[in-house]
Amino acid sequence: DTGVSQDPRHKITKRGQNVTFRCDPISEHNRLYWYRQTLGQGPEFLTYFQNEAQLEKSRLLSDRFSAERPKGSFSTLEIQRTEQGDSAMYLCASRLGQEAPDGELFFGEGSRLTVL
Amino acid sequence: KNQVEQSPQSLIILEGKNCTLQCNYTVSPFSNLRWYKQDTGRGPVSLTIMTFSENTKSNGRYTATLDADTKQSSLHITASQLSDSASYICVVSPDSWGKFQFGAGTQVVVTP
Numbered sequence: 001d002t003g004v005s006q007d008p009r010h011k012i013t014k015r016g017q018n019v020t021f022r023c024d025p026i027s028e029h030n031r032l033y034w035y036r037q038t039l040g041q042g043p044e045f046l047t048y049f050q051n052e053a054q055l056e057k058s059r060l061l062s063d064r065f066s067a068e069r070p071k072g073s074f075s076t077l078e079i080q081r082t083e084q085g086d087s088a089m090y091l092c093a094s095r096l097g098q099e100a101p102d103g104e105l106f107f108g109e110g111s112r113l114t115v116l
Numbered sequence: 117k118n119q120v121e122q123s124p125q126s127l128i129i130l131e132g133k134n135c136t137l138q139c140n141y142t143v144s145p146f147s148n149l150r151w152y153k154q155d156t157g158r159g160p161v162s163l164t165i166m167t168f169s170e171n172t173k174s175n176g177r178y179t180a181t182l183d184a185d186t187k188q189s190s191l192h193i194t195a196s197q198l199s200d201s202a203s204y205i206c207v208v209s210p211d212s213w214g215k216f217q218f219g220a221g222t223q224v225v226v227t228p
Binding site for chain 1: 120150157159160161165167
C-alpha cells in the first residue's frame with residue numbers, strides 16, 4: 001500500500017496559465033475527493049467521485065475548474081486561466097465507499113499551487 | 117457559518133505538558149467525528165474516528181472524547197513532544213457517503 005499519491009507537490013505558474021494536478025488513490029478505494037486548503041483554514045470540499053462518476057461539485061468549483069476520473073482509478077484536477085486567488089494547497093483523499101461508512105479517509109500530501 | 121468550530125485557534129505549550137483542544141459542531145444528522153493531525157505543508161493524518169455511540173477513543177498519547185448530546189468533542193494530548201507541533205483538525209460526517217465538514221484547525225506549538 002503506497003498511500004494516496006499526488007503530483008506535482010509544488011507548482012508555480014503565471015496568472016492566466018492552465019495547471020493540472022494528478023491524484024492516485026489507494027488502489028481498492030472507490031471514493032476519491034478533492035479539497036482546497038488555504039493557510040490557517042481547514043480543507044474545503046471541491047468535488048468527489050465514486051468510481052468514475054462525479055457525484056457532487058461544490059460551488060467553489062467554478063467553470064474554470066474541471067475534475068475527471070476516467071477509469072475509476074487516478075483523477076485529475078485542471079484549473080484553466082489561473083488567478084492569484086487560486087493559490088492554495090489542493091488535497092486529494094480516498095476511502096472505501098458505503099461498505100465502510102466509518103472507514104478512514106486517507107489524504108495525499110497535497111499539491112501546492114502558487115499563482116504569480 | 118462553519119458547522120464545525122474549533123478552539124482555541126492556536127496554543128503554545130511546554131514540552132511534557134498536557135493540553136486539550138475543543139470542537140463544537142452543529143452538523144446534523146451525525147455519523148462520525150474524526151480528528152486529524154496535519155504537519156505544515158503535509159496532508160492530514162487520521163488520529164481517531166468516533167461514531168455517536170462512542171464516548172472516548174485513544175491513539176497513543178492522543179485521547180478523543182465525544183458528547184453527541186451536546187455536540188462537543190475534545191482531543192487531549194498527554195506529555196506533549198516537539199513532534200506534536202502541528203494543526204489538529206476536527207472533521208464531522210453527517211452521513212455514510214462522506215460529505216465531511218472540516219473545522220479550521222487548532223495550531224499547536226510545543227516548545228522545549
